[in-house]
Amino acid sequence: MSGVRRNGDDVTVTLTADQAFTLRVALKPVRVGETTSTATQKFRDRLDKALARALGDNWKRGR
Known part of the structure; x- marks a missing residue:
């Protein structure tokens, strides 16, 4: 994975x-x-792991 970043409510996958x-x-x-x-x-x-890291522990399922 080249990069996964979170910026507010957006997640960018490069x-x-x-x-x-x-x-x-x-x-x-x-x-x-x-x-x-x-x-x-x-x-x-x-x-999956990269997205989980970008979302962090505070992410709520079904949001």
């Missing part, structure tokens, strides 16, 4: 072109029974 392509693949809907690559899952996990 990606390289390669990372943007990987994100497109990672966000593709997965049907039941389909497999995803380990690399795709790792990217999803890194994005």
